[in-house]
Amino acid sequence: MANPATLGATGAAMDASRGQMSSDHHRGPRPKKALSRRNIMLYGVLIVVSLYYLLPLYVMIVTSLKGMPEIRMGNVFGPPLEVTFEPWAKAWSQACTGINCDGLSRGFFNSVQILIPSVLMSIAVASVSGYALSMWKFRGSEVFFTILLMGAFIPYQVMIYPVVLLLRNMGLFGSLSGLVLVHTVFGMPILVLLFRNYFASLPVELFKAARVDGAGFWQIFFRIMAPMSLPIFVVAMILQVTGIWNDFLFGVIYTRPDQYPMTVQLNNIVNSVQGVKEYNVNMAATLLTGLVPLTVYFVSGKLFVRGIAAGAVKG
Amino acid sequence: MNDMSQTATGNPSVSIQDLDLSFGAVKVLQGLNLDIAEGEFLVLLGSSGCGKSTLLNCIAGLLDVSDGQIWIKGKNVTWAEPSDRGIGMVFQSYALYPQMTVKGNLSFGLKNARVPKDEIERRVARAAEVLQIEPLLDRKPGALSGGQRQRVAIGRALVRDVDVFLFDEPLSNLDAKLRADLRVELKRLHNQLQNTMIYVTHDQVEAMTLADRIAIMKGGEIMQLGSPDEIYNRPRNRYVADFIGSPSMNFMDGHLENGVFSTDELRMPMDGYEFTARQPGGPAILGIRPEHVVTGELVSGAPVQHEVTVDLVEPMGSDTLVWAKLGEQIFRIRMDGQSRVKPGETMVIGLDPSRASLFDAGTEDRL
Numbered sequence: 001m002a003n004p005a006t007l008g009a010t011g012a013a014m015d016a017s018r019g020q021m022s023s024d025h026h027r028g029p030r031p032k033k034a035l036s037r038r039n040i041m042l043y044g045v046l047i048v049v050s051l052y053y054l055l056p057l058y059v060m061i062v063t064s065l066k067g068m069p070e071i072r073m074g075n076v077f078g079p080p081l082e083v084t085f086e087p088w089a090k091a092w093s094q095a096c097t098g099i100n101c102d103g104l105s106r107g108f109f110n111s112v113q114i115l116i117p118s119v120l121m122s123i124a125v126a127s128v129s130g131y132a133l134s135m136w137k138f139r140g141s142e143v144f145f146t147i148l149l150m151g152a153f154i155p156y157q158v159m160i161y162p163v164v165l166l167l168r169n170m171g172l173f174g175s176l177s178g179l180v181l182v183h184t185v186f187g188m189p190i191l192v193l194l195f196r197n198y199f200a201s202l203p204v205e206l207f208k209a210a211r212v213d214g215a216g217f218w219q220i221f222f223r224i225m226a227p228m229s230l231p232i233f234v235v236a237m238i239l240q241v242t243g244i245w246n247d248f249l250f251g252v253i254y255t256r257p258d259q260y261p262m263t264v265q266l267n268n269i270v271n272s273v274q275g276v277k278e279y280n281v282n283m284a285a286t287l288l289t290g291l292v293p294l295t296v297y298f299v300s301g302k303l304f305v306r307g308i309a310a311g312a313v314k315g
Numbered sequence: 316m317n318d319m320s321q322t323a324t325g326n327p328s329v330s331i332q333d334l335d336l337s338f339g340a341v342k343v344l345q346g347l348n349l350d351i352a353e354g355e356f357l358v359l360l361g362s363s364g365c366g367k368s369t370l371l372n373c374i375a376g377l378l379d380v381s382d383g384q385i386w387i388k389g390k391n392v393t394w395a396e397p398s399d400r401g402i403g404m405v406f407q408s409y410a411l412y413p414q415m416t417v418k419g420n421l422s423f424g425l426k427n428a429r430v431p432k433d434e435i436e437r438r439v440a441r442a443a444e445v446l447q448i449e450p451l452l453d454r455k456p457g458a459l460s461g462g463q464r465q466r467v468a469i470g471r472a473l474v475r476d477v478d479v480f481l482f483d484e485p486l487s488n489l490d491a492k493l494r495a496d497l498r499v500e501l502k503r504l505h506n507q508l509q510n511t512m513i514y515v516t517h518d519q520v521e522a523m524t525l526a527d528r529i530a531i532m533k534g535g536e537i538m539q540l541g542s543p544d545e546i547y548n549r550p551r552n553r554y555v556a557d558f559i560g561s562p563s564m565n566f567m568d569g570h571l572e573n574g575v576f577s578t579d580e581l582r583m584p585m586d587g588y589e590f591t592a593r594q595p596g597g598p599a600i601l602g603i604r605p606e607h608v609v610t611g612e613l614v615s616g617a618p619v620q621h622e623v624t625v626d627l628v629e630p631m632g633s634d635t636l637v638w639a640k641l642g643e644q645i646f647r648i649r650m651d652g653q654s655r656v657k658p659g660e661t662m663v664i665g666l667d668p669s670r671a672s673l674f675d676a677g678t679e680d681r682l
């Protein structure tokens with residue numbers, strides 16, 4: 001009795017397979033439509049977003065290359081009719097803050113003096129701490145790490161005044177070394193986290209093998225772990241360079257006016273109330289200040305991505 | 316006193332006494348005792364998570380023990396640094412230092428120990444020769460194949476001129492063919508060097524072929540310690556019997572009375588079986604290895620014969636595995652690769668009580 005039904009089903013199946021005959025020539029990768037709706041959306045959004053970010057930059061660059069008379073004519077988006085580097089020179093060496101008139105250069109050298117020791121110290125301390133916390137677990141190391149991590153969530157504002165007191169007691173208030181210390185300490189939570197997680201992702205057996213080979217704490221760090229960790233050092237360096245270079249708050253609070261970092265100097269130039277507003281000089285000054293982080297990104301962007309990825313893959 | 320008793324049995328190379336190890340509340344090893352003789356090749360065999368690596372790490376000094384002592388070469392090394400214990404270790408993942416050349420890897424430990432330069436050269440050259448890695452000395456580990464990397468890792472233990480080698484599943488990352496090759500090489504190396512070797516694996520073939528003695532571990536305890544032959548032929552309990560041998564042993568529940576094992580289907584007088592106790596009786600489990608079942612013309616010579624129905628046939632080339640039914644019970648039989656049997660057929664098999672194992676149904680210990 002069931003036979004006719006089965007036959008019918010087979011017949012239908014055969015019909016269906018005949019219907020698919022036309023796809024028999026399909027072979028290799030499936031062709032993609034270049035202008036699919038998805039692609040149009042994707043590229044559309046990307047273009048709009050990049051315009052949104054690039055336009056102000058464009059305006060700044062063209063304005064910084066114009067003379068004041070041309071700026072007063074009011075065409076903000078127009079390219080400079082007559083290119084001049086006068087504003088850049090002025091911003092660097094003559095622009096006035098409320099106090100002095102030697103331009104951004106003073107701030108630049110202050111910033112360099114703050115940046116280099118802060119970056120080196122914070123990375124040195126954080127990498128060794130991260131290594132110790134991930135490989136040489138000691139009694140209470142987890143608690144220590146947790147406390148350190150909590151440091152990352154305490155708002156800076158809460159700590160400003162206690163740190164002033166602390167620095168004053170140590171006799172470092174208002175000096176560059178005081179600011180270096182502040183930058184080093186405030187960079188710790190995030191940097192230690194970064195290094196600890198990276199080192200924890202390296203195979204433990206490597207550490208064990210080195211111990212069997214008689215290497216001690218520093219030897220394992222310098223001979224084995226650090227050479228394997230270039231990407232994460234680069235990531236830490238980029239984070240610190242941009243963070244410290246762009247810092248305004250600590251610079252203004254913990255140093256004296258003649259030691260103000262570049263960002264504070266820039267602010268004082270742009271906001272100085274004497275004389276006419278020289279937009280071209282202000283733009284040039286701003287670009288000059290942003291040059292350092294920008295260079296760091298360009299030079300190490302590839303390593304940065306690789307480092308982030310290396311940290312992420314093994315988490 | 317302790318020393319005296321040790322000399323009496325020949326000073327053990329490694330001696331583990333009442334070792335406890337716990338990670339927080341988890342007790343991984345408990346009251347473990349193990350003596351390993353000079354020049355012995357001991358294999359620690361057990362299923363995953365039974366504590367083999369943990370034991371090895373304790374011996375190496377990479378884990379602090381919770382209680383007990385570890386003696387190496389007559390010295391108490393319980394609190395000693397890994398590098399001061401006279402051990403070399405080879406890891407499953409090779410653990411070669413990626414930034415150093417092969418030569419750098421081999422000499423790292425010697426430099427740390429401040430061995431003179433020419434001595435380092437000499438030892439590296441010798442290890443490289445023994446392991447045939449001379450052409451690779453200037454390469455970085457990244458430019459080596461898995462087998463070559465493992466050789467370098469062995470070399471790193473070799474150059475340290477130690478008394479005891481510890482291996483933690485050194486071959487398990489390699490493909491089957493290479494594993495077989497390196498296994499033979501390890502055996503040759505041991506014959507040549509005559510060092511004490513402790514070797515962790517969960518590969519039975521490695522264990523059987525390499526070991527002087529095998530320690531079967533389960534849940535942090537040693538179930539049985541004995542020669543491969545002993546472990547294979549006279550497993551101390553059902554766990555060991557089941558663990559060793561592939562395909563694994565057939566077990567049948569039944570009853571033992573007056574030296575006769577019987578189930579509903581089968582009656583088997585245990586003539587020729589070496590009982591451990593004098594007159595055991597009561598519920599028992601009979602274990603028979605698939606390769607100890609005889610078929611064909613040999614059946615007539617076997618002390619016990621029985622008819623089975625073939626259920627499934629798995630030809631494997633060198634031999635054929637037959638899944639048969641003895642009554643309701645599935646019974647594995649290993650036959651010659653050339654034998655032709657078909658599912659549904661009945662055949663007669665022969666069993667030999669002297670090659671079987673009997674276990675108590677309650678304690679599962681050997682009778």
Ligand SMILES: Nc1ncnc2c1ncn2[C@@H]1O[C@H](COP(=O)(O)OP(=O)(O)OP(=O)(O)O)[C@@H](O)[C@H]1O
Nearest residue numbers: 338341343361362363364365366367368369370517
């Ligand atoms: N650091 C640790 N913290 C807590 N428990 C651990 C730790 N290391 C191992 N263990 C536990 O100890 C037990 C034994 O682990 P071990 O690594 O010795 O097993 P193994 O016999 O080597 O297994 P495998 O054959 O898989 O390597 C496991 O149950 C494991 O979960």
Ligand SMILES: [Mg+2]
Nearest residue numbers: 367368369483
């Ligand atoms: Mg293991």
